[in-house]
Amino acid sequence: MAAELDDLKGMWLDLKARVDQLAEERRHYLEFFEQSAEAYVVTDAQGTIVDANGAAVDVLQRRRRLLAGTPIAALVALERRTEFRSRLQRLVAREPGAPRRFSTVFEAPELRTEVGVSLRLIDREGVVSGVCWLLQPVQ
């Protein structure tokens, strides 16, 4: 029994060390995302927001806690929404010639913002699991 307990203790320490390492990695990438002056949004492949950094919250003019789970298309001005959805679908379907940059209009209560959008698929071994968006307000 003592041998098993020793093994367990050793593995526990290894696991704790790995957790500490994961925590450092999380801090590293979180700092990259959150402290960026550029507005980034991560969505799933259908365009549902998973996370938005502080700069993106400023561009979208919505409360952060309300953004997660919201389809990004729902934040686009009504008259541009169909076009926006179509662009996303074409890109996720890897349609040849589907542009990775375009402009659109985001609408919040009492505010419309024209935004240049750049996006890149989160693509692991051919499977699209999400989209990373850069939002740049048009000056």
Place this chain on the structure above:
Amino acid sequence: MTASAPELLLATVTAVRDAIVKRLGVDSLNPDAKREMEMALEELNVMWKELQGEVDLLLLENTRYADAFEYSPDAYVITDLGGTVREANQAALELLGGRRDDVVARPLTDYVFDADASTVEPMLGGQPLAGPAHLRRAEAAPLAVELSVRAIPLKEKGVGGLCWLIRPAA
């Protein structure tokens, strides 16, 4: 960052824990010792679930934020304070025209023309925070870019680094 290491540890510790449970079933074990072991095991289970939850959350968040870096539409390179490349995202690899193995561990200054060294080297020291440069690219024409830099902690605890945004000049 891979999920395999913690998952392997979780599986191994679970196996050891199962071995202890099996030993508890042996009749020859002293009743007091057995009770003590059962209590210890219960405590271990609680701690185990907490740690497992922590690992799951860390892996989920790590993947999310690491994806934001790796798949950013913008080209980013992370260097140490001396300017040696530690990480480059996919957009940066496309811009530099190199494979990850070629880019990582090389000085970032290898990718800018000598004439621009006077722009980049002071940026390593933290000032200025942005400036123009021309990228030297493998099998592609030089590219005028705007570099901007900010401080970022590296993955190693307590080690500082630099995060470089590389954008084609307008």
